């Protein structure tokens with residue numbers, strides 16, 4: 001006999017959540033998932049009811065689940081979707097299509113920044129530069145810059161991203177073992193803006209695993225693309241997570257303990273370390289440490305490479 005759902009007791013359980021000692025049917029899982037988004041937003045005071053929340057929607061499962069789940073958790077909140085098209089052939093247009101389909105389904109406006117149209121550059125063009133082995137890191141710089149740009153155009157001061165608990169733990173472990181303390185400090189549920197015109201970055205899925213985001217999309221009929229970015233570091237970036245997977249085998253709560261431990265270390269570090277003060281980039285006004293920001297430097301590089309053929 002299949003086990004019955006621990007919440008409603010009437011349906012067969014389909015999702016086992018050992019850390020919460022729950023086995024849930026589809027409907028109770030969806031309710032549990034949305035409830036956790038609500039609790040996380042409230043626990044970390046991510047936004048107020050009178051703010052417009054910009055949700056960065058990539059087309060993938062995590063941010064798709066985030067937009068859909070946030071809409072359900074906060075039905076009266078003003079929400080808009082933000083998407084960056086990076087111009088990666090056979091990938092970016094699919095992502096944009098899914099992001100548009102999702103925004104339509106959820107009933108929110110979508111604002112799109114198309115890198116190729118705006119800068120006449122696509123992420124793939126960086127293959128011709130010294131960054132060819134670091135496309136993923138260039139991508140991060142471009143995305144951070146573009147998110148601020150579309151948020152500004154959309155009049156949004158809160159930016160929610162779909163970083164999940166596994167992403168966060170993997171970044172935290174990497175920053176920890178490479179002693180990148182400033183980076184570790186920035187990995188928190190709510191990151192205040194560096195300059196007043198910028199957004200507050202919030203991560204409502206910081207306590208939700210990638211697997212649960214996938215299940216949410218499948219059960220709630222949320223559209224997303226499964227195509228992997230051709231430049232994804234995928235497995236390599238998550239290597240250190242295997243340690244946590246192993247430690248979780250005997251203690252299903254281990255990832256939550258690790259996350260809370262990292263968040264506490266990060267608070268202590270923040271009090272100890274004086275961060276170098278950022279000044280506005282002379283070209284675009286974005287935070288920079290030595291006059292020109294990382295985005296403008298990379299754009300200058302790639303444009304020069306393109307003009308040299």
Ligand code: AMP
Nearest residue numbers: 056057058062063082083084161162163
């Ligand atoms: P990633 O850096 O690809 O792991 O994505 C982390 C989060 O950034 C996603 O969950 C989205 O919220 C956001 N994001 C990533 N790529 C895009 C994109 N092209 N457009 C809008 N948001 C994105």
Ligand code: FES
Nearest residue numbers: 135136139229231
């Ligand atoms: Fe950024 Fe692929 S989407 S490297």
Ligand code: ZN
Nearest residue numbers: 281284293296
């Ligand atoms: Zn700049």
